[in-house]
Amino acid sequence: MDEENGDSFRAVKDRLRKREEKRQKEQEKRRLEKEETKVETEKVSYFQQAFSEQAQEIEDKLQELSSGKINKSLLPTYFYELGSDLAAMEQFIAASTFYVRHYDVRKSTEMIQDFEKRLRELQDKLLPKKKFAFKGIATKKKKAAGEKIEDAVDGVVISESPSKSKVLDYADMGIGHWNRIGEVLTLTQGEVCKESVELTDLQDCTVKVTGTPSTLHMVSLKNCKVLSGPVATSIFVDGCVDCTFVVACQQLRVHSTSRCDLYVHVTSRTIIEDCHDLRFSPYNLKYDDLDKHFEVAGLDPNKNNWTMVEDFNWILADHPSPNWRAMKDCEKIDLG
Structure with a gap:
């Protein structure tokens, strides 16, 4: 009888041990999931803050260009730097697609496209005679007056994508x-x-x-x-x-x-x-x-x-x- 009681005691003890091990594993799993969620949230917050700051800098520079107060001799360099900044922002978005919601990626991309459109309009207004020479030998196909010019180098298109507006006059996007x-x-x-x-x-x-x-x-x-x-x-x-x-x-x-x-x-x-x-x-x-x-x-x-x-x-x-x-x-x- 004592032996049976001993077996029962060990069986109960074993069940309690296994239950405790399971509880600890579940607790550790929840902790890791919480930490991972925290890291992902911090990454998203960093993206939003960094993108917002960069976008504000671009906006300030566009406003400065619009004011007409920049010396004309400095405009080519100014445009080039702005194009480079926009290219860097696009790279930042691409690198962040891993953890940022598709909606946020789309909205950020739309903002970049708006910046690029405004930059192109300012280019046409402030530097109407400025022309950019593509690297390599480019072939230009003019279909009709007023239609888009398409540039190609060895069959690789380096002009606008139908779904994206590119500022390729000042930075290789x-x-x-x-x-x-x-x-x-x-x-x-x-x-x-x-x-x-x-x-x-x-x-x-x-x-x-x-x-x-x-x-x-x-x-x-x-x-x-x-x-x-x-x-x-x-x-x-x-x-x-x-x-x-x-x-x-x-x-x-x-x-x-x-x-x-x-x-x-x-x-x-x-x-x-x-x-x-x-x-x-x-x-x-x-x-x-x-x-x-x-x-x-x-x-x-x-x-x-x-x-x-x-x-x-x-x-x-x-x-x-x-x-x-x-x-x-x-x-x-x-x-x-």
């Missing part, structure tokens, strides 16, 4: 491809190194980037393949359908995208939002100088968190998101 159908497009290290690259409104295209962009934005792509070398900071994908992306970066954010395959090398994590039917697999691109480009981009080739995908539309931590999955071996293809 990036390169890329826009409005293409059924083409094979390339960008080399000499063109993209440390630059912001944009791919917008492409359909049935294959794009190969053998270099190290600073950022990569892909918007409104349909049935396209994008094969990119290591990107130094962030990649942002928005509104893409039936595409294949082979990309490497620090941060990857995918928004409003469906039925896409992503072969990724990401050193932090991937965030998806308003997405469906995404499949992930490890980065498998191969080309000459790839190892060197990983070094130039500052990415660790041995650290790949391709399975760390956070779905902003899925709140059940103990159940996997239905909006993405790891690719099966039989589904993978070699695109290198």
Whole structure:
């Protein structure tokens, strides 16, 4: 009887120990989640404050330009510096897409576009004869009087995107491809190194980037393949359908995208939002100088968190998101 009582006592004690261990684990989990939320909140607050301060500086400079009090001989330098400031703000937004809400990114981008429009209007007013010589040999196509002039260098458009207003007269805001159908497009290290690259409104295209962009934005792509070398900071994908992306970066954010395959090398994590039917697999691109480009981009080739995908539309931590999955071996293809 005493032995039975002893067994019962040990069983109760064991249950209490396990219950306490579980309670402590749950408490630690809540603490870590709270700390992570605090860090994310602090990052968002920093973005809002820093962006607000930078925007106010731009506004003050635009007001100073509008006043007409700046010596005309100083205007080219003044315009160039303002264009550079706007380019830096755009880079700041791109680097912050990892943790800032899509709404805030969109509103900030709209503000930048408004600044760029005002800067262009002031340019036309204060320096009407000022012309900018693009690097390389540019071909200008004038369709008709009053129509837009399109500039291209070796097939790479360096003028306005249909969805973005760029101040390219005074600062190189990036390169890329826009409005293409059924083409094979390339960008080399000499063109993209440390630059912001944009791919917008492409359909049935294959794009190969053998270099190290600073950022990569892909918007409104349909049935396209994008094969990119290591990107130094962030990649942002928005509104893409039936595409294949082979990309490497620090941060990857995918928004409003469906039925896409992503072969990724990401050193932090991937965030998806308003997405469906995404499949992930490890980065498998191969080309000459790839190892060197990983070094130039500052990415660790041995650290790949391709399975760390956070779905902003899925709140059940103990159940996997239905909006993405790891690719099966039989589904993978070699695109290198």
